[in-house]
Amino acid sequence: MPIPFKGGCHCGAVRYVCSEEPTTVINCHCEDCRKIAGSAFITGVLVPPDSVKISGELKSYKVEADSGNDITRNFCPICGTRILVELEGGIGVSYTTLDDNSWLEPAVEFYANKALPWVNLCSNTEKQMDMA
């Protein structure tokens, strides 16, 4: 695995380096994630706390997730790319912001029961009905 791995937003104003190996890669089908993704689900790379170093400015806002936990979503204020979300005990980096995500694929699907009817879940993922 190419550790550290790097990524950034669409316009280039925000860059990051992650110094730890991901703990897992998830697809989330909850309504919040679908709304901010503007798509059918989000793919997130979960990494340990304090493992991501950001260069550039992020804007953030805190929301209560379906799980009841507070999560803080961080995005580039210029282009709006979602970079990462601060979770209880970790960070979720947006899969699509990695410079190279070809070495990672989803292992778990959160809210598999909420997936849109036209979405085919990955054949080799663990399906969870609620947040872990």
Ligand SMILES: [Zn+2]
């Ligand atoms: Zn940007």
Ligand SMILES: [Zn+2]
């Ligand atoms: Zn979600």
